[in-house]
Amino acid sequence: MLATKPAPIRGVIFDMDGLLLDSETLAMDALVAAGDELGYDMPASFCRRMIGLPADDCRRLVQDNYGADFPLEQFFARQEVHLRNFVDTGRLALKTGVEPLLDLLDRLKLPRAIATSSSRYRTDHHLKLVGLDGRFDAIVTRDDVSRGKPNPEPYLAAARKIGIAPEFCLALEDSHNGARAAHAAGIRVIVVPDLLEATDEIRGKALAVVDDLHTVRAYIERATA
Structure with missing residues (x-):
C-alpha cells in the first residue's frame, strides 16, 4: 500500500522512454x-x-x-x-497501464506533461506513432533545456509549463537519472523500473517503487480524493 502525502496531486509529469513507451x-x-x-x-x-x-x-x-x-x-x-x-x-509499443492512467487524468482534469531526454524530433515521431500525440498539455525535450537529467531543469520546466508548483506535482520515472532529476526539483516521484532495477539510493529518493502504471492510478485516485 502506498502512503499518501499531505499535499494533493494537481499535475503529473511523465518520463517517456521506458515509462510511457516500451522503447x-x-x-x-x-x-x-x-x-x-x-x-x-x-x-x-x-x-x-x-x-x-x-x-x-x-x-x-x-x-x-x-x-x-x-x-x-x-x-x-x-x-x-x-x-x-x-x-x-x-x-514500438505502450507500456502496461498507460492509456487507463491518461484516461483517469482526463476524468480528474489533471494537467500533465512529459519531461524526456529524447530529442523533439524523436519525441514527436514516437508519440504520434503510438497515438499519444495531443494527450499532454506540455512536452519538454532535451532540445528545450540547457541541462538534461539528472539536473532538475527538465522537471522544473515541465512544472512551469503546466502551471503547477513542484510540490503539487507527481513525477513518474523508470530511470535512475530521471528519479534523481525529479527529486532534485522537489517533485515526488514514483519509479516504475524498466531495464534498470531500483537501487537503494533510488528507493530512498522515491515515494514508491511499483511494478506498473496501474498501481500509480490507484495512488492518484487516493491522493486527489
Missing part, C-alpha cells in the same frame, strides 16, 4: 547494431549505462570508453537509423 530495449538493440556495423563490440551492459542520459552525456560516455578515434557522429547516426527502422516496422 529502451529498442534503443539498446539499435546501439548494439550500430556498433556491430562499424566493427565495434558494444555490449548490452555498457549500453544500459546510457539509459536516462541526455544525448550529449551519452556521447561523452562512448568517447571516454572507446577513445578519441571512435567514429562518434557516424555511430549515433547509424543508431538513429536502426532505431527508426525498429520503430517504423511495428516494434
